[in-house]
Amino acid sequence: MKQLTRIRLINWHLFENTTVTCQGTTYFIGVNGVGKSTILDAVQFALVGGQREVKFNQAAMAGSQRTLTSYVRGELGAEGQRFLRGDATAVVALEFRNPDNSYFVHGAVIDAYQDGRSPDVTYFIVNGAPLNDNWFFRTEGQLFDSRAFRRHLEHFALPDPQARAQLFTRLEDYRFHLLNRLGQLKETFTAKIVKGLAFSPLTNIRDFAHNYLLDENLVDVKTLREQLETMRHFESLAADIRQRIESLNQIEEQDQERRTQRRLRLTNGYLRRYAQSDAYLADLKKFRLERDEKTIQLSRLELQREALSEQFQHATNALIEAQIALRTDATAARDKALREEIAQLEAELSTLRQQETLLQQTLAREHADAQRLQTFLLADGLEIPTSLQDFVNEDASRFTPHASRFTPHASRLSHLQTDLQTLGHTYAEQMALLQNESRQLRQEAEQLQQEIHKLRTGDRAVGYDTAAPESSRLRRLLRAELGLSADEVIPLYEALRVPDEAWQNAVEGILGRTRFDLLVPPEHYDAAMRLYRQRREKDNLHGVGLPDADRILKNARLPLPNSLAIEVETTHPAARAFVDLLLGGYVKCDTLEDLRDHRTAVTRDCFVRRNFTSSHMDPRHYQRWFIGERATPRQIEQREEQLTVIGRKLAELQTRDTALRERLALTRDKVLGYVELARDLDLLAHRPERETRLAACRTELAGLDTQSLTTLQAQVQTCQAEVDRLQKAVETSGESIGGLKNRLDTLTQEFLPGLERQADEAVQEARAFLVLEEAEELLEDLQKEYERRRQRQPLETVLENATRYESDYQNAETRSRDRLREAKQRYSLTYQFGYDGDEDAARYVRERDRYVESELPQYEARIAEQRAMAEHELVENFIHRLREQIEDARQQLGYLNTTLSALRFGGERFEFITRPEPSLRQVYDMIMDSQAILGESLFESGFRQRHQAGWDLLFERLTAGPDEALTELRELQDYRNYLQYDIRIHYPNGDRALLSQINAKKSGGETTTPFYVAMAASFAQAYRLNQPRPSDTIRLALFDEAFGKMDTARTASALQFMVDNQLQVLLATPPDKAAGLLPHVNAVRTVVRQNNHAFVIEIDKTEMLKELEEGIKTKNKELVS
Incomplete structure (x- = not known):
């Protein structure tokens, strides 16, 4: 095993230059606040690195505010002196001894800054050499900063030619190489180190088992998903082919419907045209009879008209003779003249x-x-x-x-x-x-x-x-x-505002037309003036002011203390100076009487005093506001x-x-x-x-x-009446003759030739109709159909029905043709099948036959082949693999339970237990029953039927899209999710309880013990101590403020359990816990603090035990006395 031998701390909080030696399980003892946690935090930082994952001083206070900067600069928190150091460089280094007595050192050099910048960190690993201060010190007492350290160590001559120094600025690179150097540890190791220091009661056993006991090892489903995706692809292709066949079948049915409607339309179209020809022949016969009758009637009327004409001539002669007699009479002439004059005079007088x-x-x-x-x-x-x-x-x-x-x-x-x-x-x-x-x-x-x-x-x-x-x-x-932009050329009023509305009128009035003077950038002033001069006449620009911002700023002067200028605010420097120049001499006055005390002054109600002369400003000059946000309203x-x-x-x-x-x-x-x-x-x-x-x-x-006049007038009236009667009779006779002639002309020249032509054309149209529709073969059948209808129905009925039915079937054919066209277009667009303009669907039927006879069988064969491959992958590399992992997890926990079975913590024994996870029970049962899979098809086997629910859940997640349900699929890939985890507590009286059920009901010591048991198991798993061959790894386990709520018996058992699991424990407690811990540690280090400096003192464990025993004896004697 790789054992920690020394801890080197330079400028680390209160430790200015300290080396801590470690021998096996090392016990740091000291009162609160002396720096025990500081040492363990340094070890944590060297092993974990970075600032995000490291949790400083968590045992003392959850959510501690200590940071890497506060450790390096020595944060005190005192009012007089908050930090020991300003900009500072710190060193944290750990020395380990390998089983072959060679050494390696790793750690970090940190630069912290008092201006609040993030620290600069250089990580290092030196293989094959013990810890050497020459790596860090430029001269005695003077450290290299992180950059200089990198340059120095890269060129430092190590004593062993095989030794090698590695330097890192990226945490990821440092951590990767460090885990390999510590014994090819997994990335989860860093979380376990942090967890041991940041003590918290063990409340979520499942998360603890996942994060600290069992390693994540997801079953690879990439090949299986690809095979299932391929199978789904072919299934979708086959389904697509079936859908195509169904669509093509519908196209064929619609084509058949079109043909039926076309035959009915052709039948009625031919019958209508042929019946129309017979109707024309019937009308022709009727009009020929009418022509003969009208000819005879015309002859009769012409004879009658000749007789009437002769009588009319005799009557006309008699009327002319009577009128001549009346006109030659003088009395009659004078009577007529007088009557005409009287009528004219009466009309004029009426008007x-x-x-x-x-x-x-x-x-x-x-x-x-x-x-x-x-x-x-x-x-x-x-x-x-x-x-x-x-x-x-x-x-x-x-x-x-x-x-x-x-x-x-x-x-x-x-x-x-x-x-x-x-x-x-x-x-x-x-x-x-x-x-x-x-x-x-x-x-x-x-x-x-x-x-x-x-x-x-x-x-x-x-x-x-x-x-x-x-x-x-x-x-x-x-x-x-x-x-220039709009913001570069602005009228003066746009740059100003008057916060106090009471003085707005006065400001507006005093400034007057100056409000519209234009402010231009100083660098453009000369160009602006030249342009102003050139265009002043042409554009009528008289009276506009252009303040010289540069000169105004150079000659700026402060306004009077109570001047009107202070009522104006602006962020424009030139506008500020200009306003101070214009308004700085006007003193604000509250009353008219106050005006007299000043040479130049103004009141709120716009009385102004200039050169000791007071006047009231014209309201037209100030009532219309332009300055500030109140101007617009x-x-x-x-x-x-x-x-x-x-x-x-x-x-x-x-x-x-x-x-x-x-x-x-x-x-x-x-x-x-x-x-x-x-x-x-x-x-x-x-x-x-x-x-x-x-x-x-x-x-x-x-x-x-008037007697003779009356007789003549009566004779003229009688003759006139006879002439009128005969003239009317002649005219009536002529009208009748004209009407008969017109009718005969119409019949002879229009109706009869037209009907003859129409009858012939109708017959020809009926035959041409069939030729145009390419249906000549139907002529004989259609002629027979016409004869059958004529035998049953009158000609008018046959014609009427054929006309109506032809239109109906025409519409029906059009609808069926449109449906067929839409179906063909829809199919062509959906399946990229070139659309044709053919009337029928022969090309689509041939396409359907090709799918049915060729492509569909090929896809079904591919589906069967791909299903067999997916079954093999599912069984061998998913189901069996998960079963092996689940059994291996139980084996690991069984190994821990074997170790725990001989230990008692206050008389209690602990045991890790597992049971199937209820939410995944259906998939779990399927996995554990996988030995029942025989040679039959998995997709259609009794195994699938027994585990249908689990099967459906598994395939639902396996076949989800690339971005769908990835979390759910990951849940099935992780063997740890198929088990529920708990710790069973065996009490001395034979009772048992589950930790998850009693967590909130028991004392602190009872609920704290499982944490240390679980953490020891977690470290044993991280260091691979449960393998037949011991692994060459470090064995560190860090515990801060350890065993605080546990009694002496539980404390001794927990620590003994860790030592028995071959862990090198670094723990820190106050002195009151020493009695129960000293027998189980290898070395004791006392941490003391003097003023703002901390030190580590090596204590002889044997002497300390003797002192404790003597103290106990003394207390016992006192109790006896």
């Missing part, structure tokens, strides 16, 4: 009376409107024209329809028309001015609405563009020409107030607009009406003349002799 009535109504309305206009003129303070006054004063009842009374009004209306036109022009000018004002207000309101919207959406530049357009234009010009509020004022002004303008429109309606709009009124008055002047002429014509008409 004049209507015009008179309308004119009278118009004059009344105009009189009322003239009164309203007079009222408006009085209200407007305008002079009332004389013509309007005369018209208003005239009595409206005098407006009569006699020409003599209307004549005076015509001249007055002409003057009134002129005056109204003048007034209308005046009101029109006022309306134009009012509309212009209203339009300007609406445009302003629209602009304000847009600005409010932009301000609410975060566009602060709106108010800036409106208040300082010249500054805004110059800013855009500077950005465009000089390539204030600008929105001000614009909303302006909108309210504009709304009131628009309402007032609307009232004025309505009044002006009323006045324009009574002046300008009346001019044309008065022109028409004057014209109508002139026309009414002719009415008396028309009435006199009408009376004269009526008198003359009444005096004519």
